[in-house]
Amino acid sequence: MIMRASDEHWLPDGTVLRNEPLSSHTTFGIGGPADWFVRAETVRDVSAALVFAREQGVPLFILGGGSNVLFSDAGYRGVVLTLAGELARIDFDGVRVTAGAGALLPRVGLLAGKRGLSGLEFASGIPGQVGGAVVINAGTRDAWIGPLIDRIRLCNRDGEAYQMARDEAGFRYRGSDLGGEIVLGVELVLSEARPEEVRVKSQSYRRARTETQPVGTRNAGCVFKNPQPLSAGKLIDELGLKGFRVGDAMISPVHANFVINLGQATAEDVRRVMAEMKRRVRESYGVELEPEVVLVGVDAP
Ligand code: EPU
Numbered sequence: 001m002i003m004r005a006s007d008e009h010w011l012p013d014g015t016v017l018r019n020e021p022l023s024s025h026t027t028f029g030i031g032g033p034a035d036w037f038v039r040a041e042t043v044r045d046v047s048a049a050l051v052f053a054r055e056q057g058v059p060l061f062i063l064g065g066g067s068n069v070l071f072s073d074a075g076y077r078g079v080v081l082t083l084a085g086e087l088a089r090i091d092f093d094g095v096r097v098t099a100g101a102g103a104l105l106p107r108v109g110l111l112a113g114k115r116g117l118s119g120l121e122f123a124s125g126i127p128g129q130v131g132g133a134v135v136i137n138a139g140t141r142d143a144w145i146g147p148l149i150d151r152i153r154l155c156n157r158d159g160e161a162y163q164m165a166r167d168e169a170g171f172r173y174r175g176s177d178l179g180g181e182i183v184l185g186v187e188l189v190l191s192e193a194r195p196e197e198v199r200v201k202s203q204s205y206r207r208a209r210t211e212t213q214p215v216g217t218r219n220a221g222c223v224f225k226n227p228q229p230l231s232a233g234k235l236i237d238e239l240g241l242k243g244f245r246v247g248d249a250m251i252s253p254v255h256a257n258f259v260i261n262l263g264q265a266t267a268e269d270v271r272r273v274m275a276e277m278k279r280r281v282r283e284s285y286g287v288e289l290e291p292e293v294v295l296v297g298v299d300a301p
Contacts, residue, residue, distance in 0.1 A: 015039045022075055025082070026066035027127055029218045030267050032075030041085025043184060047159025053079040061296060062182055064132025065104065068220055072297035073267045083131060087184060092117075095192060096150070100185040101131025105138070105145075108188075113198035117190040119148050124202035125209045131183040136294075137171045140205070141226075145188075146171030153184040174225050174292055214252040218261035223274055224289040232281070232289055233257035239280050246272040267298050274301035 016038050022031030035058065038049045053060040058078035063069065083102030090108050091098045092115055099108045105128050109120030122143040126133070137146045149166045156162060161184060170177030209215060224232040236242075236256035244251045245262075247269035252258035259273050278289045278301050291301065 015041070015045065020080070022066075022071040022080065025063060025080075026069055026071060026220070027218060028066075028070060028220045028265075028270070029261050030073075030265060030270065031071030032073050034076040034078070034080040036079045038079055038081050039084050040081055041083075041087060043087070043155060043159075043161055046081065046083070046087075046155055046182065046184070049079055049081050050155075050157060050159050062131065064101070064129035064135075065127055067127040068132060068136060068138075068292070069294045069296060070220060070267055070270055070298050074297060076297065081182075083129070083184075088129075089185075095190050097188045097190060098185060099130045099188065101129060101134070101183045103130045103185075104128075105130055105133045109202065112190055113202060114195055116193055116195045116198065118193035118198050118201070119188070119190040120145075121198060121201040122205050125206045125215070130186060134169075134183050134186055135176055135178045135181070136174055136292075137176050138174075144171075144173075146176070148188045148190065149186050150189045151187040152178070153186065154178075155182040155184050157182075173228060212255055214254040214258050214260055217252065217258075218265075219252065219258045220293045222255075222257040223259050223270075223291060223293045224257055224277065225292045227287045227289060230287065231257075235281050235285055235287065236277050239284060241277060241280060244273065244276060246276075249273045251277065271295075271298055271301050277301075 016036060019033040020037035021033050023029050040046045040049055060079040060081055061076060062081050087100040088102030089100045090103050090111055097112055105123045105126055109123040112120055122140045126138060128138055133145050137144050139145060152164045152169060154162055154164060226232050233256045241251050242253045242256050248262040248265035249259055249269035250262055252260050259270050281287050281289050
């Protein structure tokens with residue numbers, strides 16, 4: 001289907017899908033159909049999708065790697081936009097890396113490491129794209145992407161590209177002021193190191209992840225932010241909730257801040273599991289857990 005999105009630009013054949021199951025685009029494997037699913041390869045495609053959504057009078061949601069999101073079982077009544085092609089390019093210039101929002105973050109880290117550039121080792125094994133990682137300031141307990149960023153390229157809702165310096169983005173633990181913005185890409189500044197050092201460091205991050213997290217299962221990473229300085233996983237574990245299950249959604253026996261989809265879990269199953277985690281932690285510790293996973297059309301747990 002060829003979609004006319006504006007007088008100036010048509011989205012090419014194959015980039016627009018109707019009633020696309022979002023379960024195919026999320027690591028949770030959960031989510032009903034999106035009315036429209038657009039794969040944008042250029043800034044012009046992005047602006048065409050924005051114009052189209054406006055013409056249809058529907059909302060537009062930007063989906064990154066789908067690794068930190070829970071869509072409702074009803075799906076999305078609007079346009080879900082993903083970035084690829086030109087918007088997933090990775091270019092190097094000395095210690096500067098220009099990465100499109102659609103590029104896979106661990107791939108940027110891997111290519112950087114091979115060139116003797118250090119800084120992204122923590123991203124080894126994080127299954128997300130650059131854009132999503134920037135918006136949620138993705139990282140580990142002690143390292144995240146924000147400090148590596150020099151400039152961010154964005155696009156406003158009128159389809160016009162603009163730039164922002166790191167300091168304007170409001171980076172904080174697992175958050176920024178960029179929610180709802182369309183990130184097109186970033187310029188990162190890394191530091192020089194020996195490729196072997198970077199490789200070893202990346203490997204140790206990957207190993208730690210494999211040993212402490214349910215790698216290889218269908219999940220969306222940690223479902224709650226850590227109530228600093230505490231660890232949500234530790235609190236939930238201490239309450240004996242590992243293995244707690246609603247339908248096919250279960251608290252991972254490996255890491256208590258992960259909910260895993262055993263096969264046919266619905267968004268509602270996951271929401272109910274999260275509600276139980278939140279309720280028990282509130283009652284026992286007086287701590288209010290805040291979701292880390294982005295909920296789309298799903299009620300707050
Ligand atoms: N712990 C338990 N039981 C559990 C889980 C953890 O006792 O079921 C204990 C651990 O033994 C450790 C402490 O809790 O003493 C902290 O655990 P961990 O090192 O696994 O770190 P975390 O705080 O649970 C954070 C990030 C992860 C990131 C890891 C590794 C958040 C919400 N989580 O987890 O990020 O991978 O550090 O650095 O900030 C994500 O963002 O999706 C995510 C998984």
